[in-house]
Amino acid sequence: MQVAPPKTPIAFITGITGQDGSYLAELLLAKGYAVHGLVRRTSKLTRSRIDHLTRDPSIYGRKFFLHYGDLIDGTTLRRIFAKVNPTEVYHLAGQSHVGLSFEIPESTCEEVAMASLRLLEICRDQPYPVRIYLASTAEVFGDAAEVPQTEETKFRPTSPYGCAKAFMTQIARVYRESYGIFVCNGILYNHESPRRGESFVTRKISRTAAAIKLGIEDKLVLGNIQSRRDWGHAKDYVQAMWMMLQHTRADDYIVATGGTHSVQDFVEAAFAVADLPWEKYLVTDRALERRLEPTQLVGNPKKIQQNLGWRPEHSFENLVHEMVEADLQDLASQKARA
Numbered sequence: 001m002q003v004a005p006p007k008t009p010i011a012f013i014t015g016i017t018g019q020d021g022s023y024l025a026e027l028l029l030a031k032g033y034a035v036h037g038l039v040r041r042t043s044k045l046t047r048s049r050i051d052h053l054t055r056d057p058s059i060y061g062r063k064f065f066l067h068y069g070d071l072i073d074g075t076t077l078r079r080i081f082a083k084v085n086p087t088e089v090y091h092l093a094g095q096s097h098v099g100l101s102f103e104i105p106e107s108t109c110e111e112v113a114m115a116s117l118r119l120l121e122i123c124r125d126q127p128y129p130v131r132i133y134l135a136s137t138a139e140v141f142g143d144a145a146e147v148p149q150t151e152e153t154k155f156r157p158t159s160p161y162g163c164a165k166a167f168m169t170q171i172a173r174v175y176r177e178s179y180g181i182f183v184c185n186g187i188l189y190n191h192e193s194p195r196r197g198e199s200f201v202t203r204k205i206s207r208t209a210a211a212i213k214l215g216i217e218d219k220l221v222l223g224n225i226q227s228r229r230d231w232g233h234a235k236d237y238v239q240a241m242w243m244m245l246q247h248t249r250a251d252d253y254i255v256a257t258g259g260t261h262s263v264q265d266f267v268e269a270a271f272a273v274a275d276l277p278w279e280k281y282l283v284t285d286r287a288l289e290r291r292l293e294p295t296q297l298v299g300n301p302k303k304i305q306q307n308l309g310w311r312p313e314h315s316f317e318n319l320v321h322e323m324v325e326a327d328l329q330d331l332a333s334q335k336a337r338a
């Protein structure tokens with residue numbers, strides 16, 4: 001038997017400590033949601049991207065709550081769902097590094113593919129309808145069959161991570177069609193911010209440019225600098241996630257800018273912000289190149305623009321500028337404290 005959903009929207013976010021989870025939590029809190037997040041037990045209590053929320057007594061424990069759990073622990077996830085009764089689930093957690101997925105394919109597939117299925121099964125048993133967002137990716141297109149890609153483009157992943165996300169995206173479609181579950185796949189292209197993990201190329205570049213400027217480091221070592229990506233800003237992309245779950249009909253959407261830049265373009269722009277000659281500091285190392293790279297990942301965002309009215313607010317230049325400035329400030333204050 002289904003019961004009426006609560007009046008205040010209740011969001012449950014997996015991956016709340018990550019780049020996207022932290023921006024999404026802020027967005028939903030500003031919209032009046034009660035926000036619950038899944039966190040893993042770690043040896044340190046610091047969760048830098050959401051510490052400002054847990055330290056605020058007007059928010060934490062009132063409208064912002066954290067629950068210990070893990071994607072591979074279905075019993076605990078089910079218990080959290082029974083306690084929280086979310087109206088919207090944003091499933092963002094999982095191993096998110098493409099290159100690393102070649103080193104740890106089994107755990108990547110367990111976390112990305114099987115855990116998503118586990119969550120869909122839990123949502124199927126909820127006492128009232130729940131809306132689900134799944135964090136799919138451009139990597140499902142891999143060796144892309146066409147350029148730019150649309151929601152209809154064939155999946156041809158080129159990494160264990162891409163394969164696992166392809167499974168997740170397909171199984172969600174099956175659950176939507178066979179059980180009538182409101183589940184949306186956001187097929188997101190690369191999105192970055194000052195909160196981006198330091199092992200991803202954009203943050204590695206912005207952080208190192210800032211470190212060189214402050215005399216902390218003397219070179220930037222990268223793999224393939226000719227690689228191109230469709231880079232947007234994470235704040236724009238979490239807005240798209242929320243928009244998908246507010247629509248009357250569940251569907252899959254590409255979220256992208258429609259344009260690309262090379263890794264070298266990003267280096268040039270970042271070093272220009274730091275006012276440094278990039279050629280003097282950039283070193284390439286073949287050991288950092290991937291076994292297999294996707295070809296020409298660029299998304300066509302027409303469907304989300306037309307159906308949901310989504311428009312990104314940040315430009316590439318604006319993104320690079322914000323990232324380098326944030327790293328300059330952060331490293332300068334660390335240096336001053338040392």
Ligand code: NAP
Pocket residue numbers: 014015016017018019020021038039040069070071072091092093094095096111135136137138187188189190191192197
């Ligand atoms: P991220 O910064 O790497 O965050 C990943 C989050 O997942 C972290 O909160 C991490 O927790 C959590 N997590 C990982 N394994 C877990 C487990 N076994 N149990 C519970 N939590 C676990 O990733 P992001 O950039 O925010 O991306 C969010 C999602 O979107 C990911 O699924 C990613 O694959 C997908 N995506 C990202 C992009 C992009 O360009 N950013 C594009 C397309 C799709 P800890 O803090 O404890 O490590």
Ligand code: GDD
Pocket residue numbers: 096097098099136137138139188189190191199200201202204221222223224225227228229263288289290293297
């Ligand atoms: N990480 C990294 N480090 N990448 C490098 C480096 C380096 O030193 N040097 C060159 N690259 C190149 C990679 O080979 C790749 O072609 C490109 O920079 C981008 O790499 P990442 O920033 O690691 O991102 P990604 O495109 O592999 O994956 C990100 O975007 C996907 C969506 O398209 C991640 O956020 C995934 O989770 C996401 O699904």
